Amino acid sequence: MHPGAMGAAVGSAVKPRAGAVIWAAEGRSQSTSKRAELADLVAVPDVAALARRCDLIVSICPPHAALEVAEQVAAALEGQAKRPFYLEANAVAPDTVHRIATLLGPDRVVDGAVIGPPAWEPGTTVLWLSGVAAKTVGALFAGSPFEARVLGADLGAASVLKACFALQSKALPAVWLLLAEAAEKAGVTEALYGELAHHGVDLTAQLAQISARASTRAWRWAGEMDEAAETMASLGLPDGFSRAAAEVYRRWSAEGFNSD
The missing domain is CATH 3.40.50.720 (NAD(P)-binding Rossmann-like Domain)
Known part of the structure; x- marks a missing residue:
């Protein structure tokens, strides 16, 4: 189309x-x-x-x-x-x-x-x-x-599969964006990066990766997370993960995000 x-x-x-x-x-x-x-x-x-x-x-x-x-x-x-x-x-x-x-x-x-x-x-x-x-x-x-x-x-089986896959490919990365912003607002960024590095997580790399993937597609990912939330709700499962991710991407689309 x-x-x-x-x-x-x-x-x-x-x-x-x-x-x-x-x-x-x-x-x-x-x-x-x-x-x-x-x-x-x-x-x-x-x-x-x-x-x-x-x-x-x-x-x-x-x-x-x-x-x-x-x-x-x-x-x-x-x-x-x-x-x-x-x-x-x-x-x-x-x-x-x-x-x-x-x-x-x-x-x-x-x-x-x-x-x-x-x-x-x-x-x-x-x-x-x-x-x-x-x-x-x-x-x-x-x-x-x-x-x-x-x-x-x-009908609908393929869409459920897509929603489940999207939760790990898009909702989970949104967590990195959210915790990075929270740490910056609270003034604990250096401590957070240090603790994550101690546990084998390179937050800088995670943020750079998601920025490269979603920098021009955050608005579209927000819509996809909205639909994933509806999918979870229709199955009687918690939909808050997807709705939070949709809000993160919607804000990113409107305000931008700096992965540095």
């Missing part, structure tokens, strides 16, 4: 089997257009034009926009006999996936979780899939840089 770094890689991955991959150009930036061009994706005017032509629609966007994008697709397909498959590949809560399935049909929606970076070579990234049509959609990625694995027919 929107070829950012991940979307362009996914579009390129399915092109050998799809024959042609199109994207909705309306309102997108020049850098997005360039990425799409380099990935050999074909522009169409808008989401409506895309929805009416596709056999498979892949949604990759910021988590907070996933439902809105699905609503745009549903509006475009209203009254159409052809119902494409819809791969919801965003880091969203299972409840969000089920709401999208209500809009587009539970037999047409596939829940997807990308774990790993945008893949241009095999061996780095797995695309987990769940839903009735998971095997059908997964087959399109055979031989591609994305290793498609099917979790089963239950």
